[in-house]
Amino acid sequence: MKILTTLMVLMMVSSTHALAQQQGHLDVTTSVQKEEVTVDESGQSETKLVEANTVVPGDRVIYTITFRNTSEETAENVVITNPIAESLTYVAGSAFGPGAIIEFSVDGGQTYALAEELTVTEDGETRSAHPGDFTHIRWAMQNELAAGAQGTARFAAVLD
Amino acid sequence: METLAPVPESCHQPGRAVRSALFCYRLHDDLGLKLDKHPTITDTGNRGLPLAAALAVIGLFGAMPVLAAGTPAGTLIENTATVSFDLAGTPISLQSNTTTITVVERIDVVVTLQSSQLLVSPSAVDQAVLFRVTNTGNGNETFSLLIDSTLVGDDFDPVPAVPAIYFDSDGSGDFNVGDLAYDPGVNDPVLTADASVDVFLVNDIPGTALNGQVGFTQLTATSTTGTGVPGTSYAGLGDGGVDAIIGTTQGEAAAVGEYLVSNVELSFVKTQAVADPFGGTEPVPGATITYTVTVEVTSAGIASASALSDPIPVYTTYVPDSIRLNAAAISDGADADAGELDTSGAPTVVVRLGDLTQADGIQTVVFQVTID
Numbered sequence: 327m328k329i330l331t332t333l334m335v336l337m338m339v340s341s342t343h344a345l346a347q348q349q350g351h352l353d354v355t356t357s358v359q360k361e362e363v364t365v366d367e368s369g370q371s372e373t374k375l376v377e378a379n380t381v382v383p384g385d386r387v388i389y390t391i392t393f394r395n396t397s398e399e400t401a402e403n404v405v406i407t408n409p410i411a412e413s414l415t416y417v418a419g420s421a422f423g424p425g426a427i428i429e430f431s432v433d434g435g436q437t438y439a440l441a442e443e444l445t446v447t448e449d450g451e452t453r454s455a456h457p458g459d460f461t462h463i464r465w466a467m468q469n470e471l472a473a474g475a476q477g478t479a480r481f482a483a484v485l486d
Numbered sequence: 487m488e489t490l491a492p493v494p495e496s497c498h499q500p501g502r503a504v505r506s507a508l509f510c511y512r513l514h515d516d517l518g519l520k521l522d523k524h525p526t527i528t529d530t531g532n533r534g535l536p537l538a539a540a541l542a543v544i545g546l547f548g549a550m551p552v553l554a555a556g557t558p559a560g561t562l563i564e565n566t567a568t569v570s571f572d573l574a575g576t577p578i579s580l581q582s583n584t585t586t587i588t589v590v591e592r593i594d595v596v597v598t599l600q601s602s603q604l605l606v607s608p609s610a611v612d613q614a615v616l617f618r619v620t621n622t623g624n625g626n627e628t629f630s631l632l633i634d635s636t637l638v639g640d641d642f643d644p645v646p647a648v649p650a651i652y653f654d655s656d657g658s659g660d661f662n663v664g665d666l667a668y669d670p671g672v673n674d675p676v677l678t679a680d681a682s683v684d685v686f687l688v689n690d691i692p693g694t695a696l697n698g699q700v701g702f703t704q705l706t707a708t709s710t711t712g713t714g715v716p717g718t719s720y721a722g723l724g725d726g727g728v729d730a731i732i733g734t735t736q737g738e739a740a741a742v743g744e745y746l747v748s749n750v751e752l753s754f755v756k757t758q759a760v761a762d763p764f765g766g767t768e769p770v771p772g773a774t775i776t777y778t779v780t781v782e783v784t785s786a787g788i789a790s791a792s793a794l795s796d797p798i799p800v801y802t803t804y805v806p807d808s809i810r811l812n813a814a815a816i817s818d819g820a821d822a823d824a825g826e827l828d829t830s831g832a833p834t835v836v837v838r839l840g841d842l843t844q845a846d847g848i849q850t851v852v853f854q855v856t857i858d
Binding site: 351352354355356357358378379380381382383384387389391393397399401402403404405406407408409411413414471479485486 | 556557561563564565566567568569570571572573574577578580581582583584585587588589590591592624728729731733
């Protein structure tokens with residue numbers, strides 16, 4: 327009986343280890359906040375970031391993606407991809423990510439390019455892409471992510 | 487027999503009328519249809535796929551959400567990031583948690599005046615001014631309507647008719663017998679996002695109003711969910727039970743229409759000259775009668791769209807091509823010029839004088855008949 331219990335504990339440990347491997351030793355978390363502007367008695371307005379559970383058209387929301395290397399090894403070629411929801415319009419210039427080349431897609435994530443290089447063909451005419459055309463954002467980290475290190479990617483969008 | 491009527495210009499608004507179960511809304515875009523129940527749309531960010539599917543579901547209800555006023559209340563916006571990397575030479579791809587935010591209802595309304603300043607006479611009844619109430623929020627909203635004709639800043643107070651508020655049910659832009667009266671709390675207009683309804687305020691003009699005086703009448707539309715400073719929240723009172731938040735219009739809007747008393751005084755004189763076939767002036771068969779009608783505005787104001795309508799007397803026959811306006815020939819046919827011989831009923835000389843003021847001076851219309 328005692329042996330059996332020990333075996334079960336061993337099995338649990340090994341399965342937890344397998345799960346961790348499966349998860350890939352990188353934690354990635356997204357959170358979303360919105361800007362809330364308050365005006366005090368003297369008329370000074372203050373913009374605060376608050377948790378965004380509910381939004382109304384015109385609200386500006388900020389998505390933050392944090393990733394941490396929980397493994398013992400160095401992660402290479404770290405790339406974060408985030409779709410921009412249909413009812414959101416990306417705020418030009420808002421994407422942020424230290425050490426990352428930030429590119430955008432206008433074709434549902436199939437191809438990516440720098441914002442100023444993207445074009446859209448509409449009614450047979452090709453024009454420069456607008457932030458409203460962007461469907462995805464991609465952050466390609468130029469540096470390795472050492473064991474235990476953490477990175478951040480962020481962008482803002484306005485609810486249509 | 488002559489009639490000369492200054493016709494107040496009324497507002498004709500283009501617009502497409504669609505009849506609903508309650509009454510007729512005038513819709514000003516092709517999408518402003520009514521959703522009884524707002525379906526939930528989940529926006530996962532995979533542009534083009536799930537939302538298109540959601541729209542297809544809405545299509546089954548025979549309506550489309552109007553996105554111009556903003557993302558519909560009740561929409562869920564989900565976000566999941568993906569991270570890919572190489573660990574010890576092995577490519578790995580992971581997904582983050584999914585965040586979900588709910589689009590709540592924003593209550594906003596706009597009222598716009600559609601009529602130009604309405605020219606009225608003292609004691610005129612049922613003078614209608616047209617307004618448009620537009621739901622500029624992102625959900626279905628019900629609005630109550632209120633008239634106020636006792637505003638400050640004008641010269642007289644118009645007197646609201648009973649009832650005083652009507653829907654432009656037939657979408658004509660003109661107040662007429664088919665238009666449905668507004669009954670507060672009974673047929674408050676229910677508008678989808680971006681939809682609008684045209685509303686008349688109907689007032690009588692007091693007999694004491696003087697020429698040149700102005701009277702104001704105001705339409706206020708108020709969300710029945712609530713009003714307040716922007717950001718005021720009504721928990722659970724939005725479409726599908728989401729919260730409702732008061733937008734920048736504070737859930738209430740108003741517009742003011744104007745009446746201008748234009749009691750135009752007109753002088754008009756008709757004379758006749760007979761020429762008989764024998765060089766005399768006897769009204770015998772074969773004699774020609776030349777009628778001369780002069781019209782003049784003798785007060786301030788505008789006689790809008792004035793028209794002279796003068797039937798040919800019995801036992802006489804109109805002399806073809808004899809109509810003159812200020813000595814210029816007017817053809818008999820109904821064409822682009824200012825008049826004609828209207829033969830749709832009893833032959834009648836019709837001359838349109840347009841908008842006349844004192845500055846236009848005397849207008850002279852001449853035509854001839856022969857005695858049978």
